[in-house]
Amino acid sequence: MNRQELVQLIRERKSYLCIGLDTDIHKIPKHLLSHPDPIFAFNKAIIDATKDICVAYKINTAFYECLGIRGWESLQRTVEYIPKEIFTIADAKRGDIGNTSTYYAKTFYETYGFDSVTVAPYMGRDSVEPFLGFSEKWAIVLGLTSNEGSRDVQQLQLDGGFVYEKVMKTTASWGTPDNMMFVVGATKADVVADIRRLLPDHFFLVPGVGAQGGSLKEISEKGMNKEIGLLVNASRAVIYAGNDEKFAEDARAVALQYQAEMAGYIPA
Numbered sequence: 001m002n003r004q005e006l007v008q009l010i011r012e013r014k015s016y017l018c019i020g021l022d023t024d025i026h027k028i029p030k031h032l033l034s035h036p037d038p039i040f041a042f043n044k045a046i047i048d049a050t051k052d053i054c055v056a057y058k059i060n061t062a063f064y065e066c067l068g069i070r071g072w073e074s075l076q077r078t079v080e081y082i083p084k085e086i087f088t089i090a091d092a093k094r095g096d097i098g099n100t101s102t103y104y105a106k107t108f109y110e111t112y113g114f115d116s117v118t119v120a121p122y123m124g125r126d127s128v129e130p131f132l133g134f135s136e137k138w139a140i141v142l143g144l145t146s147n148e149g150s151r152d153v154q155q156l157q158l159d160g161g162f163v164y165e166k167v168m169k170t171t172a173s174w175g176t177p178d179n180m181m182f183v184v185g186a187t188k189a190d191v192v193a194d195i196r197r198l199l200p201d202h203f204f205l206v207p208g209v210g211a212q213g214g215s216l217k218e219i220s221e222k223g224m225n226k227e228i229g230l231l232v233n234a235s236r237a238v239i240y241a242g243n244d245e246k247f248a249e250d251a252r253a254v255a256l257q258y259q260a261e262m263a264g265y266i267p268a
């Protein structure tokens with residue numbers, strides 16, 4: 001999916017909601033466990049219930065990889081089930097020497113057909129560039145992450161700024177706002193306006209609202225650009241809103257609350 005299509009979808013739906021399919025076999029409603037593919041059965045119900053109010057689904061591969069071949073099959077069924085007009089993110093946090101990165105990129109863009117994959121920039125230019133050479137595909141680079149541990153390295157001072165600023169500015173020069181986004185945690189809303197000034201045109205994937213306590217209001221007010229420029233992710237708060245037969249309905253109700261709030265932040 002290209003940038004224009006993504007922006008149009010956001011405007012049409014008045015939503016920049018990304019729903020995280022962090023589907024944990026130990027957390028899904030018990031009645032699904034007799035299904036031949038319980039993870040997919042859960043995801044299918046969530047997708048059916050929310051596909052008209054979100055603009056992206058983020059599949060965190062950890063929840064699938066840990067189940068071995070069966071997990072990868074669930075992942076494949078899920079990504080194939082997501083309607084084509086919705087942006088898909090493989091949250092796999094990859095990055096390696098160039099030839100290996102190329103195969104990571106092929107895995108997620110070609111074998112599984114995702115629109116994007118999250119990438120750790122720590123190994124530098126030759127580890128990120130292989131994710132940028134695919135038409136209408138996106139590398140989503142870790143910028144300032146939502147976790148406490150972001151203080152350990154990302155928030156250290158470097159040359160009068162922060163390490164994460166240096167990393168984001170340098171990494172941005174390897175690609176364009178049409179093939180690269182950045183992860184910026186919702187829990188770091190106090191510096192989002194500064195990051196937006198640094199990178200006025202890039203999309204930010206923002207995890208950390210809901211279960212991690214980040215504020216949708218703050219991130220929207222400080223992080224939006226003229227093309228909205230935000231995909232705000234909520235995983236647990238949406239998909240585990242309920243835990244019985246009507247879990248998908250409960251997920252929709254929470255997703256609708258996020259969407260309604262987002263509609264209020266999008267300028268006419």
Ligand SMILES: O=c1ccn([C@@H]2O[C@H](COP(=O)(O)O)[C@@H](O)[C@H]2O)c(=O)[nH]1
Nearest residue numbers: 060145146147185207211212234235236
């Ligand atoms: O900085 C980051 C980068 C990635 N994540 C991922 O996003 C979701 C958040 O899940 P919630 O249940 O909404 O808290 C999850 O897949 C993380 O691995 C992040 O939280 N922070």
